[in-house]
Amino acid sequence: xxxxxxxxxxxxxxxxxxxxxxxxxxxxxxxxxxxxxxxxxxxxxxxxxxxxxxxxxxxxxxxxxxxxxxxxxxxxxxxxxxxxxxxxxxxxxxxxxxxxxxxxxxxxxxxxxxxxxxxxxxxxxxxxxxxxxxxxxxxxxxxxxxxxxxxxxxxxxxxxxxxxxxxxxxxxxxxxxxxxxxxxxxxxxxxxxxxxxxxxxxxxxxxxxxxxxxxxxxxxxxxxxxxxxxxxxxxxxxxxxxxxxxxxxxxxxxxxxxxxxxxxxxxxxxxxxxxxxxxxxxxxxxxxxxxxxxxxxxxxxxxxx
Amino acid sequence: xxxxxxxxxxxxxxxxxxxxxxxxxxxxxxxxxxxxxxxxxxxxxxxxxxxxxxxxxxxxxxxxxxxxxxxxxxxxxxxxxxxxxxxxxxxxxxxxxxxxxxxxxxxxxxxxxxxxxxxxxxxxxxxxxxxxxxxxxxxxxxxxxxxxxxxxxxxxxxxxxxxxxxxxxxxxxxxxxxxxxxxxxxxxxxxxxxxxxxxxxxxxxxxxxxxxxxxxxxxxxxxxxxxxxxxxxxxxxxxxxxxxxxxxxxxxxxxxxxxxxxxxxxxxxxxxxxxxxxxxxxxxxxxxxxxxxxxxxxxxxxxxxxxxxxxxxxxxxxxxxxxxxxxxxxxxxxxxxxxxxxxxxxxxxxxxx
Amino acid sequence: xxxxxxxxxxxxxxxxxxxxxxxxxxxxxxxxxxxxxxxxxxxxxxxxxxxxxxxxxxxxxxxxxxxxxxxxxxxxxxxxxxxxxxxxxxxxxxxxxxxxxxxxxxxxxxxxxxxxxxxxxxxxxxxxxxxxxxxxxxxxxxxxxxxxxxxxxxxxxxxxxxxxxxxxxxxxxxxxxxxxxxxxxxxxxxxxxxxxxxxxxxxxxxxxxxxxxxxxxxxxxxxxxxxxxxxxxxxxxxxxxxxxxxxxxxxxxxxxxxxxxxxxxxxxx
Numbered sequence: 008x009x010x011x012x013x014x015x016x017x018x019x020x021x022x023x024x025x026x027x028x029x030x031x032x033x034x035x036x037x038x039x040x041x042x043x044x045x046x047x048x049x050x051x052x053x054x055x056x057x058x059x060x061x062x063x064x065x066x067x068x069x070x071x072x073x074x075x076x077x078x079x080x081x082x083x084x085x086x087x088x089x090x091x092x093x094x095x096x097x098x099x100x101x102x103x104x105x106x107x108x109x110x111x112x113x114x115x116x117x118x119x120x121x122x123x124x125x126x127x128x129x130x131x132x133x134x135x136x137x138x139x140x141x142x143x144x145x146x147x148x149x150x151x152x153x154x155x156x157x158x159x160x161x162x163x164x165x166x167x168x169x170x171x172x173x174x175x176x177x178x179x180x181x182x183x184x185x186x187x188x189x190x191x192x193x194x195x196x197x198x199x200x201x202x203x204x205x206x207x208x209x210x211x212x213x214x215x216x217x218x219x220x221x222x223x224x225x226x227x228x229x230x231x232x233x234x235x236x237x238x239x240x241x242x243x244x245x246x247x248x249x250x251x252x253x254x255x256x257x258x259x260x261x262x263x264x265x266x267x268x269x270x271x272x273x274x275x276x277x278x279x280x281x282x283x284x285x286x287x288x289x290x291x292x293x294x295x296x297x298x299x300x301x302x303x304x305x306x307x308x309x310x311x312x
Numbered sequence: 313x314x315x316x317x318x319x320x321x322x323x324x325x326x327x328x329x330x331x332x333x334x335x336x337x338x339x340x341x342x343x344x345x346x347x348x349x350x351x352x353x354x355x356x357x358x359x360x361x362x363x364x365x366x367x368x369x370x371x372x373x374x375x376x377x378x379x380x381x382x383x384x385x386x387x388x389x390x391x392x393x394x395x396x397x398x399x400x401x402x403x404x405x406x407x408x409x410x411x412x413x414x415x416x417x418x419x420x421x422x423x424x425x426x427x428x429x430x431x432x433x434x435x436x437x438x439x440x441x442x443x444x445x446x447x448x449x450x451x452x453x454x455x456x457x458x459x460x461x462x463x464x465x466x467x468x469x470x471x472x473x474x475x476x477x478x479x480x481x482x483x484x485x486x487x488x489x490x491x492x493x494x495x496x497x498x499x500x501x502x503x504x505x506x507x508x509x510x511x512x513x514x515x516x517x518x519x520x521x522x523x524x525x526x527x528x529x530x531x532x533x534x535x536x537x538x539x540x541x542x543x544x545x546x547x548x549x550x551x552x553x554x555x556x557x558x559x560x561x562x563x564x565x566x567x568x569x570x571x572x573x574x575x576x577x578x579x580x581x582x583x584x585x586x587x588x589x590x591x592x593x594x595x596x597x598x599x600x601x602x603x604x605x606x607x608x609x610x611x612x613x614x615x616x617x618x619x620x621x622x623x624x625x626x627x628x629x630x631x632x633x634x635x636x637x638x639x640x641x642x643x644x645x646x647x648x649x650x651x652x653x654x655x656x657x658x659x660x661x662x663x664x665x
Numbered sequence: 666x667x668x669x670x671x672x673x674x675x676x677x678x679x680x681x682x683x684x685x686x687x688x689x690x691x692x693x694x695x696x697x698x699x700x701x702x703x704x705x706x707x708x709x710x711x712x713x714x715x716x717x718x719x720x721x722x723x724x725x726x727x728x729x730x731x732x733x734x735x736x737x738x739x740x741x742x743x744x745x746x747x748x749x750x751x752x753x754x755x756x757x758x759x760x761x762x763x764x765x766x767x768x769x770x771x772x773x774x775x776x777x778x779x780x781x782x783x784x785x786x787x788x789x790x791x792x793x794x795x796x797x798x799x800x801x802x803x804x805x806x807x808x809x810x811x812x813x814x815x816x817x818x819x820x821x822x823x824x825x826x827x828x829x830x831x832x833x834x835x836x837x838x839x840x841x842x843x844x845x846x847x848x849x850x851x852x853x854x855x856x857x858x859x860x861x862x863x864x865x866x867x868x869x870x871x872x873x874x875x876x877x878x879x880x881x882x883x884x885x886x887x888x889x890x891x892x893x894x895x896x897x898x899x900x901x902x903x904x905x906x907x908x909x910x911x912x913x914x915x916x917x918x919x920x921x922x923x924x925x926x927x928x929x930x931x932x933x934x
Contacts, residue, residue: 026762044793076822116681150692399834412840
């Protein structure tokens with residue numbers, strides 16, 4: 008009751024005076040080995056490219072110019088918008104969005120189903136969803152590649168039971184990449200939605216049904232708006248890593264399914280690389296992610312009021 | 313009378329909010345002392361400053377003459393029974409009870425013996441090897457008591473320890489707590505918002521509101537002679553009526569009740585003639601047989617079993633409640649009827665504000 | 666009761682759950698089954714065999730795998746331990762430290778490794794180590810892993826700590842325990858399930874990482890994921906399936922341990 012004003016960090020637990028020293032290691036490690044590197048990369052993106060990989064310390068916007076503007080093959084034509092990289096970004100966003108939608112379509116009913124089990128069984132269901140999340144992402148992607156191959160178990164199986172008469176060519180296509188992203192991040196969708204549904208007050212559904220709403224109307228009008236923060240969190244957790252994904256496009260997609268991750272990766276490989284350009288692409292990706300996160304923070308802020 | 317705790321002009325501020333506004337109290341040795349007040353009145357904060365969980369912004373707290381305001385909680389020979397008990401969930405009942413002794417460096421054998429003795433005291437000897445989560449609420453309550461008593465503190469602080477229990481258990485624990493205090497001879501400082509609890513157990517009560525002590529006294533004084541409107545209102549049910557004080561002399565005051573009837577009653581210190589209020593307990597009013605002190609119109613009669621409650625209104629609209637014993641002799645007035653009420657001698661208590 | 670159950674039931678949700686679990690488990694099951702296939706070409710089933718497991722430990726690539734496994738496991742153990750200690754200190758500061766100066770910024774910083782896309786972290790770390798002239802290798806992998814493991818260790822620890830009322834510590838202080846004793850005897854044991862979960866999660870996350878490791882590992886240095894990736898580029902060979910199955914088992918063991926730690930934790934709530 009009267010404890011409200013001193014709910015956190017009262018005198019007697021005595022941690023208040025130690026808060027800053029206790030926080031120091033985190034600041035040192037993440038600050039030095041992540042914050043500084045990311046800032047440094049931002050700096051590199053406005054420097055001049057060195058031909059052996061690396062940079063020359065001279066200010067230049069060449070990297071951003073290369074990303075957005077083209078002046079023809081020999082650089083003597085009037086500047087026009089360069090579509091190559093924007094198209095790669097667009098495709099990445101599209102792939103990530105499709106994967107997110109797919110995750111939501113499968114993930115929401117699953118999360119709902121689990122959250123409505125008895126408390127004793129719930130833990131076991133959550134455990135089942137968690138196991139794949141703990142399995143190495145590379146191994147999971149390789150497994151999927153193995154399964155989806157032209158002569159893989161999926162095609163062999165479908166051929167054997169006569170559903171198809173020629174192997175489905177899935178591998179090295181956009182579909183394979185979408186499936187890969189979907190498969191990689193599906194648990195990320197289920198868990199936050201599950202947490203939201205578990206807290207959902209089912210008396211709200213009862214009230215809606217009592218007031219003549221059908222089950223699906225109740226779901227649309229009552230449940231979805233109430234558990235929306237969980238859904239938004241799940242979508243972010245799938246969309247953001249999908250956007251910068253490297254393994255799924257690299258192992259499941261072909262040359263045509265180039266995504267942002269591969270584009271960045273390439274700029275830092277060997278002497279063919281272009282560090283400022285890679286830095287610029289990374290910065291543009293970061294701004295995109297930041298926009299999504301800001302949008303979520305705003306949405307969450309609105310939801311709380 | 314030896315002083316156990318002396319609280320001298322204690323102020324506690326959280327930023328701009330003043331939780332304690334210069335509280336002074338003297339609690340006697342071997343006393344069952346209660347801090348009573350509504351939530352947010354500062355009673356828990358005051359208890360926590362005695363325990364050492366909060367530092368004071370200004371003022372002094374003395375324990376048997378020694379200023380302890382600057383000591384951390386582990387250096388103060390006082391122990392606390394927490395509201396939600398705060399029993400260590402990973403330790404058995406015995407280890408919980410023995411924890412304070414262990415911290416004081418008491419040898420294991422003696423620790424075990426004392427823990428057993430304490431569990432005996434609270435009738436929980438058979439539960440020593442259980443974990444707190446395996447006990448009922450009432451049993452956890454007793455373990456919390458045993459744990460706080462085991463190091464033989466000079467003062468025991470109890471922060472609404474009964475609030476988590478159901479009504480029956482709460483009433484049983486009241487008696488048990490009082491007995492425990494008498495057998496151990498330890499000074500108890502008890503915090504509660506439940507006035508009935510406070511009246512039933514305490515030697516003395518400090519009524520708090522808004523970060524200040526409103527009145528200190530034994531239960532009877534607090535109930536029958538409240539000094540101000542807050543205390544009168546907070547403790548039990550009462551009628552507060554506007555009156556005119558015509559004259560004050562020799563500790564007596566002559567007052568005019570609404571409706572014009574004149575009474576003489578005890579004055580309070582610092583009272584000047586003029587407009588004031590009196591408090592009259594509903595059970596100190598009765599239906600007038602002859603000359604009535606007050607006249608009211610009955611609105612509703614509520615049947616309460618042992619009692620009857622008469623809800624009525626004076627001519628000026630002031631509501632007045634009367635409690636009548638449920639007796640066959642009573643001729644009950646009907647709603648809408650005009651009744652005369654008699655104020656028992658000395659029952660009209662003048663209030664300071 | 667029947668009406669209440671009805672509120673919770675939607676046609677097809679159970680089926681979708683079954684589909685979801687099928688999707689999650691079938692690829693893993695397939696690779697585990699085929700790892701026991703007694704055939705060099707991975708296409709046909711030629712009977713049960715443990716030959717590819719034997720190949721992992723004694724075959725021509727065994728020394729590479731052994732070195733990679735040692736690197737992976739030792740880095741995971743060191744990185745998760747360091748990250749857990751750092752995260753524990755951070756959790757105490759964030760949850761028991763009140764509103765200290767820089768609290769908001771600290772929270773943002775802890776979450777930073779989760780916000781920055783992995784590929785960006787990877788190249789930024791490489792750029793950083795190159796800029797300060799540090800040679801990439803075991804040490805740089807370890808440092809990078811400690812960094813991105815901190816939030817994963819932090820989350821379960823902080824979640825657990827949030828559920829522990831301050832009154833336990835206060836009660837201990839009231840019963841003559843010093844700040845350090847109250848921490849060691851009360852707070853730490855109560856937080857243990859969270860600490861164990863955090864450590865296990867950090868360990869798995871470290872073991873899992875491919876992208877960042879791939880950038881900061883330097884030439885000639887391999888961890889299991891980078892070794893597997895290099896090998897898979899030339900096609901999925903049966904010995905890779907055997908290694909994958911072994912790693913899969915490690916993951917299952919870890920997630921089970923974490924599950925049990927939480928179960929025990931719930932009892933002391």
